[in-house]
Amino acid sequence: MAIIVNVDVMMAKRKMSLNELSDKVGITLSNLSILKNGKAKAIRIETLNAICKALDCQPGDVLEYREDE
Template sequence: MAIIINIDVMLAKRKMSVTELSERVGITMANLSILKNGKAKAVRFSTLDAICKHLDCQPGDILEYTSDEGTQ
């Protein structure tokens, strides 16, 4: 997939654990792990909003697009 999820980067910058973020955002550890490992097929805007709020960042700090050229 051409979308890269950089939650780990933001967690490290904010010195926050995955457990702490999941509790603050109100999603399960399993769902947060699926999202941060790039396995999620979708993310709700309300979830993205909560993640950005608690990590004090912009959506572009978490989501990154890279060209998928050459793969089909």
Template structure:
């Protein structure tokens, strides 16, 4: 089971660049890049809240739960 981050999809839909989103949310470009690339181990709810506010979306538009095919074999 995996949580996928679809931040890049939402950024593209809103025509928003990493730098401007980072400034609007109040986090560094480096930390936003880590989140966008799915390398983050956690995300603060306050950060998710601000991302949703700026991108005008719901948390489910950014986060997606996927079941890995390996998990179905058990």
């Protein structure tokens, strides 16, 4: 997949656990885990907004585009 999700990188930089981010964002641990592991097919703008607010970052810090090889 060409879109890379860097939620785990931002969580590590902010020293935030999956449980803490799940509570702040308001999504289940399983859905956050799917997103973190790059298995999500889509993300709602509302969810991305909440993640960026919780992690004090920009959408480009969470999502990255890489050309498929």
